[in-house]
Amino acid sequence: MIQSHIFDNGLVLVAEPMDWLESAAFTILVPAGCIHESPDRGGLSGFTCEMALRGAGPRDSRQFINDLDCLGVERSESVGESHTRFGAATLAGNLHEALGIFADVLRRAHLPAAQLEAGRQVMYQELRSVEDEPAQKVMLELRRRHYPDPWGRPSQGDAASLQAISLEDIRNHFQRVYRPTGTILGVAGRFHWESLKDHVGNLLGDWQPSEAVDPAESHHPAPYQHLGYDSNQTQIGVAYASVPYRSEDYFPAWGAVGILSGGMSARLFTEVRERRGLCYSVYATHHTLPHLGGVFCYAGTSAERAQETLDVLLAELQRLGEGIEEHELERLKARIKSALIMQQESSSARSGSIARDWHHLGRARTLAELDALVDGLTSERINAYLAANPPRRFTIVTLGRKELEVPLGVS
């Protein structure tokens, strides 16, 4: 059973016991995503996260890492549109101590002036690494162009904005967006609920709340963009609008993308790779923001076959709009049901899922509830959704030596 508690300051604790595991994991979503950056300070959330890990509470940066290592904590951080995410997994007996260390990060990060330039260098390194990853580069640009600003912003910022960020910017940003209102702490694995709730209350219950403001939106022009790049392969990204997780139509919309891509019998893999041998990697994925959804498709292939690959990809998107077959849905359901059951083998996966659920729905769905939603999915429902919302109005980004032709009327 999933437990939850909302503290007076707005902080949400949502937790799912998995007593068969030796581990416990947590995911902290702090409302410090890149939508809260001003355009001339792109990368500020990532930079702030980097600095927040350089010492907090009683620990300097070295002690922070050493203590986590000694507790055997596996950690990861990422910056998304809405949130900065801190993830950690450890042996169950070390959960409370690990939470204590991260509570210091949220509330008492040192943000040390002496390490500002080292932190900035880390941010530059990350930015440069994207330049050498053409597949990542094309998908970042696709998302930036597809969603209204600021929702498609890359978390890395750019060289000029990173250069402009001062320690004061970081401290102000931390002050403003690291706050209990909108923060969700998801815990999964082996733990005792009452003592977990008390412990989190002691650590974060008196964290002072503050108000948040949602950013204004603006749209990008030009549906097709080519980026010149010296590479063997041409990278192709195609996006179109879909519905968000909280929509009633989410499962049909997401199911349709699962028929397009996922298993090896899915349409894109079959038509683009298996039948024609056009590329090694091709996929489509459903992405959700709180209020918008998008489908993002990718294919990477050598320059001389890129046009054919784009044509086949677009033809498959058009064919999807014409509907799906019952047997395709059956295979999709088998894959999803297995994946749901196997989530029970990972405390990290569950802690992330329940935290994200809360962000989108204001509550967490159990695996049984998700299973019932998948059972309720029919080909009629998916086809009705597709008939009303066929893939169309594409945003297309290509990257490589040669620009491609985008058929008229497609985008």
Next chain:
Amino acid sequence: MEFLKHTLPNGLQIVAECNGQAWSTAVGFFVRAGARDESEELAGVSHFLEHMMFKGTPSRSADDVNRAFDEVGASYNAFTSEEHTVYYAAVLPEYQLRAIDLLGDILRPSLRGEDFDVEKQVILEEIRMYEDQPPFGADEKCRALHFGGHPLAHSVLGTAERISALSVDAMRAYFRQRYSARNVVLAASGRVDFDGLVAAADRICGSWEPGSGDRQLAPAAPASQFHVVRRDSATQEYLVQLAPGPSANDDDRYAAKLLATIVGDETGSRIFWELIDTGVAEQASLGHFEYDDAGIFMTYLSCEPGQTASNLQRLDDLFAKVQQEGISAAELAQASNKVCSRIVLASERPKGRLFVVGGDWVQRGEYRSVRDDLDAVGQVTLEQIEAVIRKYPLRLSTTIAIGPLEKVDRPH
């Protein structure tokens, strides 16, 4: 947790770690066929063959194979390394039989000429993709330089030229030679019905030719070289360095893993504090990898080109200090905790255990429980680590740098 094993009359071995409490079952065929088993003309054939296994059998078309995997909701894949090719699936327990039936069937593929021609294009795209991605093949190039004439020098992917020239007949001959029953281990973990597993294997794989199962082992004579490959289109400079380390059959491998964690883990290590925390490199790490008859310590570095030489000097100074002063008891305790925690976390999924159980058996014919591995890590002493440092000096290495630089100064 119970370990069970059985050998079919043709020599195919079956091993399983059975856990009645698990949510899923993982099964995999581990084949002793990898880049090291290829002649020069066949470079890349093991990996190409791995792709061809999904292209159909006498009783299934390629579409049938893909559909059948998806119908049982399997999380499945395959991979090829220098020494092994592995085909695996994680499924709900009720699909164990169907998963083995399918995996066993695809390991006797039709290898049709027309499928071979289409898939060749996919392989060539995969090679081009890696050529565009960091570290732009530096890892395979460095292994080739390091191992010289030894079979571990062979490339897993092969080259566009070799793959283009490869014939389907040559692939069929290689298949017959390497995919014989004695070269295959069927491993399972999680909620396993062992009797059902053996019965299914006997039915599906019982008629496979026993074959010889031979592999040529030879002591490696690693070289110490320094190469710079210019690549104008790269933004960063990438560097791979290989030094000798304990092999998969050497008890020193646990000490080697801890040494690599202390010196070059991605977080909290000496390299982390010197190169990552300071922001002078994007990535820098040291890892230990093991093979039948050799092992390697691999250093990986990516950074702004202008900082390559100074970073290389930092790494060299750091290795020299390890060589002279060794490591501390506190560092060992910290690394030991970290590695043990990782072992436990990675073992929670049957799929995670499958690669350990199957990998240990195909490599050493040995079963090791999670407890055995935790004990082995926990018992490593400072003296054992110092012995590894003396026996395998980190500074005696082969280095390759790829990126915009024409020349990189060697450390002094």
